[in-house]
Amino acid sequence: MKLYNLDNGEWREGGFKRGDSWRVDVAYQCEICHVKTNRAVMGGPQMMTGPRILCHGDEYQEHDKLESLLKQYKCVDEQIKMFEEIKRRFVSGRPLNMRGMMDDLYVQVELLNAGINGWRGVFSERLDDIEGLSADFKVKQFYPVARHVGEKKYLEEATEAPGETL
Numbered sequence: 273m274k275l276y277n278l279d280n281g282e283w284r285e286g287g288f289k290r291g292d293s294w295r296v297d298v299a300y301q302c303e304i305c306h307v308k309t310n311r312a313v314m315g316g317p318q319m320m321t322g323p324r325i326l327c328h329g330d331e332y333q334e335h336d337k338l339e340s341l342l343k344q345y346k347c348v349d350e351q352i353k354m355f356e357e358i359k360r361r362f363v364s365g366r367p368l369n370m371r372g373m374m375d376d377l378y379v380q381v382e383l384l385n386a387g388i389n390g391w392r393g394v395f396s397e398r399l400d401d402i403e404g405l406s407a408d409f410k411v412k413q414f415y416p417v418a419r420h421v422g423e424k425k426y427l428e429e430a431t432e433a434p435g436e437t438l
Contacts, residue, residue: 273404278312283323288314290321298410299402302327304339305395308411310402315418327416329395332427338391345384352377394427 275297276282286294292314299308307329315324329335352374359370402409 275310275404276312278323283312288323290314290316295404296325297405298412299405300325300414301411302329303413303415304342305329305335305399306392307395307399308402309400310405310409324418325414325416326418326420327414328401329399329427330416330420331425333424334391334395334427336424338388338395341384341387341391345381345388348377348380348384352381398427 273295274286275295276286277297283294283296286292288294293311296310296312299310301308305327307327309325309328311326312323313326314321315326316322327335355370355374355377359368
């Protein structure tokens with residue numbers, strides 16, 4: 273199996289047309305669900321056609337749930353940092369009962385983190401799609417800019433391997 277290098281443009285020698293897919297020499301990991309793939313697809317607008325890495329986890333409704341959990345986690349984590357900075361800079365030395373509020377925020381972060389890690393484990397276990405790479409393959413993170421359009425399936429109902437019709 274020929275593996276193409278995207279960085280140096282090797283894919284150009286493949287003569288790929290819109291909709292064609294091929295394998296690349298590195299695994300790409302979705303920053304949202306952590307699914308890994310080394311499949312590239314020729315796509316994009318008519319005048320800007322080129323290789324795209326797609327997260328096939330985005331075909332599932334749970335990908336949107338996970339993305340929402342990540343946004344909530346970031347928001348709560350930023351609140352914790354902001355309140356700790358305010359306390360450190362402007363309230364130090366004065367009695368202030370923040371313990372209950374801060375405990376609640378820490379619990380939220382812990383629960384959100386458990387949900388994020390749990391969903392990522394489910395996605396990776398079911399949807400990693402790596403072919404032709406050696407056991408010590410390189411992994412690059414990517415944010416899925418090209419998103420799934422159309423009706424999304426439920427990952428909970430998925431039982432077949434990646435690339436097969438569900």
